[in-house]
Amino acid sequence: MSTAQTTSTGTFLKFLSPWLVGTSVLVLLPVIASLVLSFTSWDGLSIHDIHWVGSANYRQIFEVDSSREVGPNDPWYWRLLGGIPKDAQFYKSVYNTTIFAVFAVPLGLAAALGLALLLNQPLRGISAFRTIYYLPYILSGVGTILLWQWLFNPDVGLINLFLKYLVTLWTWTSGLFGHQTSPWSPPAWLYSPQGCKPAVILMNLWGMGGAMLIFLAALQNVPPHLYAAAQLDGANRRQKFRCITLPQISPAILFNLIAGLSGAVRSFKIPYVLQHWSQNDGLLFYMLYVYRSAFESPARIGYASALIWILFVVLFVLTALTLLTSRRWVHYEVR
Amino acid sequence: MRTLLQYLGLILVAILVGMPVWWAINTSLQPLESVYSSHFQIWPDHPQWSNYTDAVSRLPFLRFLFNSLIITTTAVFGTVLSTSMAGYVFARLRWTGRSWCFGILMGTLLIPSQVYLIPHFLMFERLGWLNTYKPLIVPGFLAMDVFYVFLFRQFFRSVPLAYTEAALVDGATHWTIYRRILLPMSKPVVITVIVMNAVFHWQDLMTPLIYLNDIEKFPLALGLRMYQTMDGDWVNHLMAASLLSLIPVTLLFFLTQRYLMRGLVLTEK
Amino acid sequence: MIRRPALLLVMIFIGWWLFADTARHLWGPTFTTKPELRFAHYGSWQDYEMWRAVISAFERSHPGTTIRQEYTPGFGTEYENKMRRAFSAGIGPDVLLVQDETLPRYAQTTLADLSTLLSHDRQNELRLTSRPTAVDSFTIGDRLFALPVYGGNLLIYLNLRCLTRAADFYHEPIVLPSEDWTIEEFRNFCRKLTCDFDHDGRVDQFGFWHPWWGYFLPFVWSMGADLLDNSRTQWRFDDNAAISAMQLYHDLLRTDRVCPPPGALGQMRQDIAFLTGRTATVINGPWFIPLLEESDLRNEYLVLPIPRGPAGRFTRVTWDGIAMSKNLNLNLRSAASDFIGFTQSKPAQEIFAASRRLIPSRTDVPMFQSPQDVRRGLTRFITSFEYARLQPINPYWNEINQAFRKYQYDLLNDRISPREFLNRISRDPLIAGHFAVGAQTR
Incomplete structure (x- = not known):
């Protein structure tokens, strides 16, 4: 481990002043302002209309009307709350975001690691492949939404077209053996409340270029002599992966886990551009709900600030828990 | 045999990953009425190359390109300078409150950017910075992308202290050590930060949308939105222009990617 | 080492770049002779x-x-x-x-x-x-x-290729509607345009599509219903006329099956659905024309008037x-x-x-x-102003929109009846919080 050089207290100011100014003015100030605003009601139009409301925003967010019975058609998680929540959209957005994070993060990590392993081979032309694999990340700008509209289009989209071929093949083969199969109705993906989450998880998977790069860098930095030594001991490929590769890249896994988790919880771009297609608020994610509360009419900046602070606390706890458990499985080189 | 299999795997995944890109190219070459048609075509029968000339000539495309270049280069320069300096302080100087500051630094990674929307707008308005490039560029100079600070810190920490101690004894300042010894050594990190930050600024839509009013100042990401309307998109033009606009960043990535592998190291060695 | 004067110059330049606008912003001239x-x-x-x-x-x-x-x-x-x-x-x-x-x-x-x-x-x-x-x-x-x-204003676009295809498919000519057609005739016309070419049980060409309920308002009005009263404070979308309007909204999709159900065309936009012949007609405004004229459908579409309902004929402006x-x-x-x-x-x-x-x-x-515009029926965009109507503006348009979006999925999937749909909408805080709800004014 390296240690830092001692220095006079003034020297570092010269180096750190950009960050100090930036963080205090552009980060801490807004964050503190949002904390203060979370105890007020404000429509964002006139500074004079800010009113102190105490903890009313927070109480309103969590309030549950337990006098009314939860019906059979209501969301199942209302039963856990023991009544009908006052802000049903809040719970809906928490539910949606949780489902998304639970599936998207592990799948994303696995996909990124898989791609990185694939690209970590000394082959000719590998750099061209790396560029192709990274392209989605670069492309995730203007036209992406149109692109996904087409891919997930139930009717002419490539995904359903592919599924259709599979189904036709299946019907044909089972027809050979005299089985009758019922007609297949293609999934409506983004347009249906059931299909939109898998679709969004897939979309998220496609933008894994950043995590892939970090894994790739970690893989490239595994000392080759470790593998050579294992080779001498007669280890097979699986053993090498489990006993050398995984421990060696575990810090990268930890980093991607935290980044992926906080990214999933805060994901905004995809639900924002897709909001007009989603049915039944199926893609109402947490940050989208915050954004709508703050900017769409009726604009409630105070309420949105309270939502943001709830998110902060959750994110902080999640990260702290991940870091605490990481001591068990993250391997640090000791020199 | 194994190499063949490896290539097969690589190509298969490349097809899967590159499918949307292929679609974008395909769409950019089609007349409007064939876009989204259910006839599956690997390549359009009659590629309509005029889409590209139309897409570029209907908008001041070159002007947008120039603006994007200006914004991206300046912002990236500022980011590299400020984050490497901050990284140096966190890695190689000892001072009271360092771990607290580092905690704050890593904590800012968790803050959703929507929090800043209104406060930053009000601040920049007070400064008279609306409709200028400053709101797009200055945050870069203030080390707002803390992930890069973290990258620099990790890299600088991996350089043995003995390396610079001799220079200090000889009377060199920290600036000299940073500028003449450590920064040249950290070329992979510098390039990594350049590439990642350039991609970000190149496709950033929200910031220019909020702060810019004059079409002469629009970068590409914002300017290309001129092809989107309420009741129909000029999809083929949009795709053609988008693809053209992505060439610079793709090239940048292709040319520098061997450095990225060494620049993105998170562990201390 | 950095030379001090150079550094100073750079600092001055940066300072000027950063704050020249600020100074102008704070202390600049407050009036100019040439505004x-x-x-x-x-x-x-x-x-x-x-x-x-x-x-x-x-x-x-x-x-x-x-x-x-x-x-x-x-x-x-x-x-x-x-x-x-x-x-x-x-x-x-x-x-x-x-x-x-x-x-x-x-x-x-x-x-x-x-x-x-x-x-x-x-x-x-x-x-x-x-x-x-x-x-x-x-x-x-x-x-x-x-x-x-x-x-x-909103009128109905017809893709003539779809008309030909449907006539060939059913082996009977389809007559173009008259200037003053009724909703019944409209529904018949749409049914004739709806085809399942490959007989797989899924409709390949739909007769009609209104992409969101706001474009359906002309039909709502022609059934005699309205969202608000003249004062724009009383919610009125709860009477029998409203029920029949929402019944029509439901029936076009479920009974007649001329409109694509949610998911059939999915996120395909109406412009594309129309251009590719997936829907034979759409309701849309004149802003659709440039896109059509840039495609090769430019000589093969018609603009039709809005049909007449029990309460008259309206288009939304x-x-x-x-x-x-x-x-x-x-x-x-x-x-x-x-x-x-x-x-x-x-x-x-x-x-x-x-x-x-x-x-x-x-x-x-x-x-x-x-003459070409007359042939395509584009003139109707001007003449239809005779029966043009406005959804009077009010501060809660966005809330109304949200409320419709919230419950229409259940309506279109037969989970709730039109009456229940109206009840739920008028009970929802999005509506009840901003408008007087109930029959006290009638």
């Missing part, structure tokens, strides 16, 4: 070029004034957010384009009441020269927040208007009035008409008059 007017608008590249033409025409005829065109590309939503942010920071534009739907939310606090600036005679004259509903769409109470510049900020100094105010006046003049309105996708608010500006 520069800030005009904000939104839209696609076509809108940008159209407004640039209007502005340069204005500057030629008013040499004393320059106009700065502040343009937000894309849809109206982000533009509206941007305007609200700008006005709340006190830096809104002097003159701006507004949509009637979203106007009321910020009109009261930010926009000037133009009725105080216009003489009574001028106002009357304006009503006479403008198309029906145009001036009303920006009137709240006795105040006028914008002057209409252009608008659009929406207007874009030009408004003035409340807090202008005298100098700017007269320049702004000049510019707003200019957008009402014939030369400017002719530029709007030349776009071939926006109907100018003036009645005396010719549009869609070539």
Whole structure:
């Protein structure tokens, strides 16, 4: 481990002043302002209309009307709350975001690691492949939404077209053996409340270029002599992966886990551009709900600030828990 | 045999990953009425190359390109300078409150950017910075992308202290050590930060949308939105222009990617 | 080592770059002899070029004034957010384009009441020269927040290729509807256009599509229903007429099966669905024309009138208007009035008409008059103003929209009846929180 050089207290100011100014003015100030605003009601139009409301925003967010019975058609998680929540959209957005994070993060990590392993081979032309694999990340700008509209289009989209071929093949083969199969109705993906989450998880998977790069860098930095030594001991490929590769890249896994988790919880771009297609608020994610509360009419900046602070606390706890458990499985080189 | 299999795997995944890109190219070459048609075509029968000339000539495309270049280069320069300096302080100087500051630094990674929307707008308005490039560029100079600070810190920490101690004894300042010894050594990190930050600024839509009013100042990401309307998109033009606009960043990535592998190291060695 | 003077120079330069604008912003001259007017608008590249033409025409005829065109590309939503942010920071534009739907939310606090600036005679004259509903769409109470510049109404587009295909498929000719057709005839017509070419149980060509409930309003009105009463404070969408309107909304999809169910066309947009022949007809406004004319469908589409229902025949109009900020100094105010006046003049309105996708608010500006336009039925966009109607603006348009979106999925999937749909909507805080609900006024 390296240690830092001692220095006079003034020297570092010269180096750190950009960050100090930036963080205090552009980060801490807004964050503190949002904390203060979370105890007020404000429509964002006139500074004079800010009113102190105490903890009313927070109480309103969590309030549950337990006098009314939860019906059979209501969301199942209302039963856990023991009544009908006052802000049903809040719970809906928490539910949606949780489902998304639970599936998207592990799948994303696995996909990124898989791609990185694939690209970590000394082959000719590998750099061209790396560029192709990274392209989605670069492309995730203007036209992406149109692109996904087409891919997930139930009717002419490539995904359903592919599924259709599979189904036709299946019907044909089972027809050979005299089985009758019922007609297949293609999934409506983004347009249906059931299909939109898998679709969004897939979309998220496609933008894994950043995590892939970090894994790739970690893989490239595994000392080759470790593998050579294992080779001498007669280890097979699986053993090498489990006993050398995984421990060696575990810090990268930890980093991607935290980044992926906080990214999933805060994901905004995809639900924002897709909001007009989603049915039944199926893609109402947490940050989208915050954004709508703050900017769409009726604009409630105070309420949105309270939502943001709830998110902060959750994110902080999640990260702290991940870091605490990481001591068990993250391997640090000791020199 | 194994190499063949490896290539097969690589190509298969490349097809899967590159499918949307292929679609974008395909769409950019089609007349409007064939876009989204259910006839599956690997390549359009009659590629309509005029889409590209139309897409570029209907908008001041070159002007947008120039603006994007200006914004991206300046912002990236500022980011590299400020984050490497901050990284140096966190890695190689000892001072009271360092771990607290580092905690704050890593904590800012968790803050959703929507929090800043209104406060930053009000601040920049007070400064008279609306409709200028400053709101797009200055945050870069203030080390707002803390992930890069973290990258620099990790890299600088991996350089043995003995390396610079001799220079200090000889009377060199920290600036000299940073500028003449450590920064040249950290070329992979510098390039990594350049590439990642350039991609970000190149496709950033929200910031220019909020702060810019004059079409002469629009970068590409914002300017290309001129092809989107309420009741129909000029999809083929949009795709053609988008693809053209992505060439610079793709090239940048292709040319520098061997450095990225060494620049993105998170562990201390 | 860095040379000190060089460093100093760099610092001075950076300081100047950072704060020169700030100084100008804080202590700059408060008035100029030659006023520069800030005009904000939104839209696609076509809108940008159209407004640039209007502005340069204005500057030629008013040499004393320059106009700065502040343009937000894309849809109206982000533009509206941007305007609200700008006005709340006190830096809104002097003159701006507004949509009637979203106007009321910020009109009261930010926009000037133009009725105080216009003489009574001028106002009357304006009503006479403008198309029906145009001036009303920006009137709240006795105040006028914008002057209409252009608008659009909804009619039915028919893809003639689909017509031929359907006639071949069913082996019977399909007669084009008369000018004054009824909803029954319309439903029959759509049924004939709906085909399952490959007999796989899934419809390949739909008869009709209204992409969102707002485009369905003409049918709602023709059934005799309405969302609000004249005072715009009483929720009225709960009577029998409303039930039959929502029944029609449901039946087009479930009983007649002429409209695509949610998911069948999915996120395909109506422009594409129509261009590719997935739907034979769509309801849309004149802004659809440029896209059609750029495709190879340009000679194979028709524009049909809206059918007549029990309560009559209506088309929905929406207007874009030009408004003035409340807090202008005298100098700017007269320049702004000049510019707003200019957008009402014939030369400017002719530029709007030349776009071939926006109907100018003036009645005396010719549009869609070539023989070809007559053949395609585009003239109907002008003549249908006889039965044009407005959804009167109110501050809660967005809430109404949310409420419809919230429950329509259940309605269209047969989970709730039309009556239950109306009950749920009027009970929802989105509606009940802003409007008087119940039958006390009738």
